[in-house]
Amino acid sequence: MAIDPLQLRRVSVFQNATDDDLKLFTQNSVERSIEEGEFFFFQGDSAVYFYVLISGRAKLMQMNSAGQQVNLRTINEWQMFGALGVVRENATYPATAQALEHSTALAIKSDFLREMMQTRPYLSFDLMKLMTGYIQEMQERYRELATEKVERRIAHAMLRLASQMGTKTINGDIELSFTRQDLAEMSGTTLYTVSRVLSEWEKQGLVEAGRERVLIRRPHELVRISEGGESIIG
Amino acid sequence: MAIDPLQLRRVSVFQNATDDDLKLFTQNSVERSIEEGEFFFFQGDSAVYFYVLISGRAKLMQMNSAGQQVNLRTINEWQMFGALGVVRENATYPATAQALEHSTALAIKSDFLREMMQTRPYLSFDLMKLMTGYIQEMQERYRELATEKVERRIAHAMLRLASQMGTKTINGDIELSFTRQDLAEMSGTTLYTVSRVLSEWEKQGLVEAGRERVLIRRPHELVRISEGGESIIG
DNA sequence: TCCCCTCTTTGCGCAAGCGCAAATAAGTAC
């Protein structure tokens, strides 16, 4: 089952590509489907390919020597991932990519993109744009983790999730789908603490929590907390 | 006082530049000297220039709304900084750059580099290489902050400092120069905790601590701690 | 419908590290 090359233009790095270039990329790619919980690649693997997610959802994470995990970001359709290995030959992936549901991705040889970049400045430029965004986000999350209290970090993580994959219900609430563990890994805490904070918010009528599901009833209030307003808890 | 353009080749992004290009960059630049404690730019300023540090030392930091700071990295001679604004027009700096001692930098118009990149693929490519390095470092530090205990983070921060600006003494010790506050901002903790940890290490003969100065007596031991070996403390 | 698996909640005790405050040490300027 082949991808329509023109679809690739939805990938931010390919937005300025010519039709011919897009064809070249698909011709030099392989499709790869994996099941929920399986891995596209592991931290430390040789970064021979970079990927474009075509369907499904995945997450990028790192783990420390004791096996504790942190989530770096979630990957949605038409996003590129595993691209850090493109700029250096023989690089290894600095993170692990795991499917959150059944997912399909296009695997493109890193070498090939590197060659294309030699003669197509727009490619380097757009990839760089993407990277500056990542740097900024990581810097902000780093500062947040270093200086903000946990309730605020959780609020912020939920808002990020909401903007990435939240669905609005009829009456203006926002519906999210994640486990407590996911949210913990995204905000640098534990599933217990997330659960406690959510329970407290629920008491205040701020959210409605269910299994792998949260309904944000008062998004505005959540924003206030993430920005350092007085906590409701106490 | 003009800079010899060829000196610019020491900047990693300019390593592949032609002599003529280097000249162009110096011709489109302004030298700027500031005193210890003063600022090259603040977070949120319009990113009209990017900088190359010619002499002195500076730090890149972020602060939260309450004024708490985190150090993102220290900038040494011939390193570029403030370059995140280069790829987007009308960008603002995502961090603040402060001189740690009397420092001189070359300020080059971001627009100019952006234009140069259109026709010189090596520039985008080398800048991208630099950026991938930053992303990786931030990802690692983020994971560390989220999952490691404070003693380990401090050890790691000291080793990073040592590799960046440590000077070896005759008998193999490494001398570092920083305040407890600096080290706290680099490892996401407080100056009190840094002081206590250093005191403890000193008791064990691992380091020798003085005012704005630390002598690492047993670097190897420090590495062990940063890698998760049993703590000596306790 | 019942079972099983996974996710979630929450009580409880505890460890880590924060941060004030006060004392001390080390430079610096005069």
Next chain:
DNA sequence: GTACTTATTTGCGCTTGCGCAAAGAGGGGA
């Protein structure tokens, strides 16, 4: 040398949030 400024140490109490353990809840498959 003296006064002043800034960095550092450390006692002390306390907050935050961790993490075990056990119970509860939800959903899917047979």
